[in-house]
Amino acid sequence: MNALVWHDEKDVRLEEVPKPELANPTDAIIEVTATAICGSDLHLYNGYMPGMREGDVLGHEPMGEVIEVGSEVETLEVGDRVVVPFTISCGSCWFCGRELYSLCDNTNPNAELISETMGHSPAGLLGYSHLLGGYAGGQAEYLRVPYADVGPITVDSDVPDEEVLFLSDIFPTGYMAAENADIEDGDTVAIWGCGPVGQFAIQSAWLFGANQVIAIDRVPERLEMASDHGDAETINFEHEDVYDRLMAMTGGRGPDGCIDAVGTEAHGMGVAGVADQVKQEIGLEDDRPHALRQAIKCCRKGGTLSVPGVYIGESDNVPFGPLMNKAITVKTGQTHVQRYLDPLMGMIEDGEIDPSFVITHQVGLEEGPEMYETFNNKEDGCIKAVLTP
Structure with a gap:
């Protein structure tokens, strides 16, 4: 599959990488229909976030269609249209039980690395360095979603991708x-x-x-x-x-x-x-x-x-x-995205807010490297870029 891959400071490339597979029975695989470049992605692009490795797949604002689910996934089915939060949360730890989802104790496999500087590890994040789990991100054609019962929200209405995509991060944030x-x-x-x-x-x-x-x-x-x-x-x-x-x-x-x-x-x-x-x-x-x-x-x-x-x-x-x-x-704090999904989805479906107003650029995934540069340099009036695989 094609994905946007980090190589070094200001070096993001469109490359072919292996399509993700189910790694755990609680995983799901989605075919990405829309994804976005976030302002915090620029911290990776500009080389300020430690823990990045050459070949990392970027992106933490994705949505798409479920094409495969693990044997223990109960809330999603193949064919569901979903928005995926950037925070990966187990749903069962002390913090998740208090709806502090971005502080989940169980989703950062590299917790000891970041605990050395922070004292404790926050949750794992999609596409955001190996200090926060090393998870492949969603600026790609396909995405593995860990703990798929905890977070992804199903879009049951015909509201366009552009209106619900930002439930993944920036609207709840x-x-x-x-x-x-x-x-x-x-x-x-x-x-x-x-x-x-x-x-x-x-x-x-x-x-x-x-x-x-x-x-x-x-x-x-x-x-x-x-x-x-x-x-x-x-x-x-x-x-x-x-x-x-x-x-x-x-x-x-x-x-x-x-x-x-x-x-x-x-x-x-x-x-x-x-x-x-x-x-x-x-x-x-x-x-x-x-x-x-x-x-x-x-x-x-x-x-x-x-x-x-x-x-x-x-x-x-x-x-x-x-x-x-x-x-x-x-x-x-990083956003406890799962806490806000239902009420904010309701606002969108009721017409109280149309989050798509922030979109200034909408291009194919193949234009992602150029769009990173445009966004980083604040050129061409770029405020928010949406990528379509």
Whole structure:
């Protein structure tokens, strides 16, 4: 089968690889009908995520048709149309029992590797390095789905792929980000990063009762989407000081909730931004936490900071003193996707939201390597690319 394969930094190729087979009785095999490039895939593309090996199949936002099921799979049948979460969860461990699916104890076979740096291992993830299981991803014609009874949601309606595909990751991620921001009716919410997760965090902030949503980025088309589709007020951080502008917009108090939807590759301004870039490039820090620092500074006293943006390791100069002294609550985490599938599917089927608004590019899988480059360089107005095998 054809798949997008990682070889090295900025080296993704379309190659023929073996078609996956059932490895366990709880597995299913799907024929992929749609898949997407996620912003967190760029951390792999740019060489920041450790644990990648030449030949790894990428992708963690797939959906398709079930073509084979293991002997112990009870919820899926051949012919079912399904969306597959990026989190691989067993459904029976202590964490899964509390719907903390991205913290599953049993799905990362390489748990000891990542526990050395993190203390504990999160769940295994599709297509996201050997530190998180080494599972083949879904930017391919076929995909093996482990623990197939726990996660994949069946699409019973005739809603198009493009409307449900993002249940695999970015829609639940943006929704959980807003949930973690503890939004109350009338709150002001500021969101750093207007990529796809940021766009869904904007949409979700309104659903949780926000009175004002402010979106922060520097890419014009992303800010335009945040304004036109998300009804957000916008700040271009290249043109104005974010702190000063937020204080002016909130009467000096600061936003009630702040969401960092940027993560490890934040673009900072001035000396601090250059220093982060240099330190990350030479290995003195793992992440560029410019957006995180700014969110801590801007968040009101007693407010909440939600961090859906992916961070990889250690970050330099994070202002923990202000975080503590301002009594800011922090909530983070990879998304517990399975927790949100049913309610968000209901919103889509009821016409409350059409997630396909974020799609700017839709191409064949064979154009994937070029689309990685386009997306990474923020060219051609690319916000979200969907690939069709």
